[in-house]
Amino acid sequence: MGYYLRRTAQAILTLIIVVSITFVLFRLMPGGPIQAMKNRLIRQAAATGTAVNIDRINEMVELYTGIMPDQPIYIQYINYLRDIILYQDFGESIRYSQPVFDILFEAMPWSVFISVYGLALGYTANILLGAVMAYKEGSRFDQISTVGSIFLNSIPYYVGAIVLLAIFAYDLEWFPTGGRYNTDLDPGFNVFFMISILRHAALPILSGFIVGFGGRALSMRGNSVRILGEDYLRVARLRGISSTRIATRYVARNAILPMYTNLMIGISAIFSSSVILEYIFTYPGVGWFTFGALKARDYPLLMGSFLFFTTITIIGILIADFTYGIVDPRASTGDQDEAF
Template identity: 30%
Template sequence: MRYVTQKVLFFVVCLWAAMTLNFILPRMIPGNPALAMFAKFQGQLNPQALHALELQFGFSHQPILLQYVNYLKSFLTLHWGLSYTYYPTPVATVIAHSLPWTIGLVGTATFIAVVVGTVLGIYISWRRGGVLDNTLPVATMFLQAMPYFWTGTILLFVFAFELHWFPLGHAYSNTVTPGFNGPFIASVLRHGLLPGLTVFLGSLSGWVIGMRNNMVNTLGEDYVIFAEAKGVSTWRVMSSYAARNAILPQVTSFALAMGLIVSGSILTEVVFSYPGIGFQLTNAVLSQDLPLIQASFLIIAVSVLVVNLIVDLLYARLDPRVRQGGETH
């Protein structure tokens, strides 16, 4: 119980720190979107219109402490102001439309990479010294060394531009009606295959090599050697004795990866014009859309903190030594 309380308190403190920084940093930037919009009209708007725009964008001339209190309230009520890029659309609406695309694309690709990489890592460690053990890590490291945008550009050029097997961008075709229907789902899968493959190829190496190294270390433990000496079947030694203990570090790495899913693969989404949170964040930066930037970074920070909290609690469940160590200090 003490371990859980410590982790929850740590989460609350980190969340408060992230929210406070997210409040302070944008206010250190001179100017605001209302002034930029006002300048486009070359003085055709009166000061009352400028004041109305400032209120809509959430800018206030109130004391900083009162602004901070209002900011915390707006965070809890999801009232994050209006987007400058998509004015007058609320920032919460923009994020609500883009976040599912990122989670669906990057989350699915990452999950498949974790499963495939973990299985391959277990296999090549058991067959270490073989052909796959000598070639697969090198091949996957070569793919991971290539920047995401470069891999995506190559796939886009070859399979979409030259061969016309896949669309050049976006999340689905304009000819289908969004909804839970066959044509729409097929279009989403077809549009998401190349960007998903880009994320998969770029992240596979870490899971393969990480699991292989964990397995090699675990296979040298006394209890594994003792199980083999007792005549335990190869499959049971590999899965129940070695892999079960070697997979614990993978859980931590998977948690960190899941937390970063919300931030998306920004360059991949830009290359494929995929309407995820990374693509929207890029547009917000180029347009100096401070409300959307602020809300996006806050969503990313909160997601990372929440996932880390869940994994800390799950890790203590999987390995009681972690919980016992936290309770003795």
């Protein structure tokens, strides 16, 4: 129990440190977002011939960012954390004139949908391919698959996304070129709407499937080949244990273990890559809003998106810490002085 409490405390501390560093950079860097927003509002007031009211400008900055510019920085920081923790108030988006939390909360399920499915399909395919490559080590299939895996792993994910969009959406017109679903349909739990969601998500999911494809297959192959040479497998064969049981209970399970932590961390990686993927496919998820906020200098929305990605990363690592001992009972839970 002490191990889990320590890990949870470390995760919370890490999140607070990241938020603190981001807040300080956000507030104090020369010509930073707060000052830039303040200057923009002053210019807008001057352009319309309205008298510049600094108090009113400061109130508008606080409305958008949750930060009162004239307050001491430690007061700003306390108020900022209070608004996030107690009220889930990340400020208001300059571009959309909506609360940042509402925008991200509405977009999050769509990003989770395409990211998790892409990651799950990618890992499943890579594990199966790597296992077959190891089983047929040295064969023509192994050689061709190795070369193909290295080639696919060297292609940037955004290049693959653009190629898929150009071929399957624009040339063949098999899939839509953007959006989350057909806006002509009535949203709801009906067949046509569900099919529309799947058709619009197909290319982003396939792109997520391609991200890192090949590299994980080579890792699985290397782990499996190493395990195939272990003495306990020779003993298992001498005991007359079937090849199927050896492949599933001995080889596959032990070969997957080193990839488990990478799977959890890969969740955050797939979310971060979605910033470009969602923009390419015009898929309004968290990544799409993040890219738009970056272009429009929508700092409150950009800050909220950054905290979202940070939280996802920390949660993924925390889940890996908590569950690795279940996946591999040989690993210590940290209650003893063992490194793992």
